[in-house]
Amino acid sequence: MVQPLPRLKETPSQTAGPYVHIGLTPNYCEIGGVYPEDLGIRMVNEKTKGERITVKMRIFDGTGSVIKDAVIEIWQADADGLYNSPSEPRGKADPNFTGWGRQASDEEGVFTFETIKPGRVPFPDGRLQAPHISLWIVARGINLGLQTRMYFGDEEKANAEDPILTRLEHQNRVPTLIAPRSGNTYHFDIHLQGEKETVFFDV
């Protein structure tokens, strides 16, 4: 089938810079009164369906230092594996779950998301993907937002058959995408460089 080529070029990216919080989380950086609250800080409410979880993330640079000036956005399906998006063709997602979160880190560099465990979402060939959260990371020194995914450490079976994880050429890098669970909290450490460099995606 003939694929038409794009007619326009995408606008080129530029770094979010050191003051990204002014734009994306102004209340966090003490610019109060412009917006009632920072967008994306609440993903769930009392009525949200699914298992409540906390996800704590950190980002390490090539020297092993924790990055404290980044913003992480996450996007995930609801408990039934449906996305709260007009482009979701399979049905209506839980109206009490946004599926989208945005956070700055605390002073120790920890990004905390209060969310639910997502359901499984199909791959284009119909197989089910393991539950996962999509990430987008921006900061000073990052020229194009980094895309990756977080998978769940207690989903060994689903992870072992996930169409994307099983297809990674270097299987020893799969653990960089899997967050171990302790209690109701998952810990996901992202390494921008080095031996433990996280798998980033070109999607």
Add this chain to the structure above:
Amino acid sequence: MRNIKPELGGFFQRDRSWHPPAFAPGYKSTVVRSPQRAPIAFSHTLSEITGPVFGHSMLGELDNDLTVNFARPGESAIGPRIIVYGKVLDENARPVPNVLVEFWQANAGGRYRHKKDGYLAPLDPNFGGCGRTVTDEDGNYWFRTVQPGAYPWPNGINDWRPAHIHFSIFGHGFVQRLITQMYFEGDPMIWRCPIVRTIPDKRAIETLIAKLDMESTVPMDARAYKFDIVLRGRRQTMFENKLEGN
């Protein structure tokens, strides 16, 4: 609201040579923050094709007016008053409605309202520096602000940022997410800037330079600058046609 057919296709592959590379040592912060291994591609799943979409109801009345959205009642920010406007399109040249556009900037003296910015230029008590809007049915957006100043930054011993406004743009799919910066026509600092120069192609840089538009200028009030934004476009494939027919 117009009834828009849901968009179900995957996106065109991103042309990474058009974007700045992760490792661009002229901009020193990239050296320890750039992944060194090749990013891995896979065909888009619903996780990439879908994304959050925001409505106009989330907006406050002053969200798109930085001259007053942080100011004391009856006062406004200091600096050259401007309007920035444009269209958000996709790579298929189709307007993209309901796109959340967020922007942030330094004040007219080149100072950010941020505890880590210690530049000599003073803060403006009436300027916060952030705003947002949502594109209309034809992909149009606009906001009012003051023209930001150039500022020095620690990279080389005498590096200056050209006047610029930071933009964050959502599309309708999470992989359309984009952050960029807008520059001003005629600014001689643009071509000297190490951050601008992380972009390899001069033609790509030119798309970030907003043009003065006297036609849209509001007489005795504010000059207008036009900045169009292009997000990734969707492919049409057999697979998606089948889905739509269901």
